[in-house]
Amino acid sequence: MTLQRRILVLAAFVVLLAAVAVYSFLRASSRADEKNQTQAGGPQITRGAVSLAPAGGGRRIVFRNMAWGPHRDELATVPAAAPEGARTASGVSCLRFHAAAGAGICLQADKSGIQDGYRAVVLDAGLKEVSAHALAGIPTRARVSPGGHLAAWTVFVGGDSYAGTNFSTRTSVLDLRTGRLDASLEDFTILKDGKPYRSADVNFWGVTFAADERTFYATLATGGRTHLVRGDLAGRTVTTLRENVECPSLSPDGTRLVFKKRVPDLPAEAPWRLYALDLASGAETPLAEERSVDDQVVWTDARTVVYSLPGDFGADLYAVPADGSGAPARLMASALAPAFLG
Structure with a gap:
């Protein structure tokens, strides 16, 4: 040699x-x-199969795991009856997530290019990628329609907080059946106070879908004010309904919205309280949560909503009755962006 x-x-x-x-x-x-995480009192987490399919076996929660360790930011699942129990992590990472009827939308970091960015990934029931769409900014909101046919997402294009006024958003809606993408709700016709309206400062965020897979509600901001709008995907129109409504979430029966409302005299960095709106009567009811919630709530059933608040590892989930009764209670530690399935 x-x-x-x-x-x-x-x-x-x-x-x-x-x-x-x-x-x-x-x-x-x-x-x-993993050992240190368990010793520190965190949840037990193991790698395994996570499904979005509406199968039997009881209701479950799929969410972004925020617990520190090797599975941080991965989609994980627990039985809905044991939200603080052992978690099964999927290996799929998302910053924002939602799912319904076997379809999911995952807003995630994209490090495949020369510069880091973000993308919206449509997931099937087995968390396999169906399609992906580049995002123009930082992910902030995501929703799938009750029937699993539509997905919506919002990103910050400029700024990174809803608390102030110096920010810009872009909200998109994707038809999962046809692949049609409405890249920005700003392209829709706006009917404000019964008249067509156009302005360079228009922003939309926080879409929530009705069961007809056509109607949606969202927030429209313009002229320093926020408005609840009802949208029609077929007609490509949005109509203003009332002021001071942000991040609405429609109840399973379609009769109520829970939203965050700016309340006078609260700190500028924490200005919101949760309210319920009866769509038929227009009556508003404050919920029992007195802390400022910067989130779009998720309905667990016809009576309860869940939302995130800051926690030791980024966010914890809390639940409160949607009729103004009761008191808020922590549902899960170190968790974000839940979807209740099954």
């Missing part, structure tokens, strides 16, 4: 040893992270 060949063999052996050492270190670190 020549000297040059001996040197090449030795170099290859050194590289192999280094690779083995790095793998062993990462493996040990991963196990240590």
Whole structure:
């Protein structure tokens, strides 16, 4: 064997040893992270299959796991009857997520290009990617229609908080049956106070869908005010209904909206309270949650809504009755963006 060949063999052996050492270190670190997470009182998390299918076996919650460790930011699931129980993590990471009727929308970081960005990924019931769409900004809201036929998402194009006024959003709606993408609700005809309306400062966010897979509600901001709008996807119109409504969420029976409302004299950085709106009568009812909630609530059933508040690892989920009674209670620690399935 020549000297040059001996040197090449030795170099290859050194590289192999280094690779083995790095793998062993990462493996040990991963196990240590999982062990430390359990010792710190966090939830037990294991890798496994996560499904969005409306199968039997009881209701379940699929959500973004915020617990620190190797499965942080992955979609995970727990039985709805045991929300603080052991979690099954999917390996699929999302910043924002929602699902219904076997279809999911996952807003995630995209590191495949020269510059980091974001994308909206349509997921099937097995969390496999069906399609992907580049996003123009930072993910903030996501929704799937009750029948699983439509998906909507909102991103911050400029700014990163709803608390102030210096921000710009873009809201898109995708028909999962046909693949048609309405890239921006700003292209829809706006009927404000019964008249066509146009303005350069229009922003939309927080879509929620009705069961007819055509009607939706959302927030429209213009002229320093926010408005609840009802949208018609077939007619490509939105109509203003009332002021000071943000991030509406429609009840399963389609009769009520829970939304966040700006309340005078609250701090500028925490200005909201949760309210319920009866669509027939127009009556508003404050919910029992007195903290400022910057989230679009999710209905667990006809009586209860769930939302996020800041927690030790980013966010915790809380539940409160939607009729103004009772008191808020923590549902899950270290969790965000839940979908109640089954």
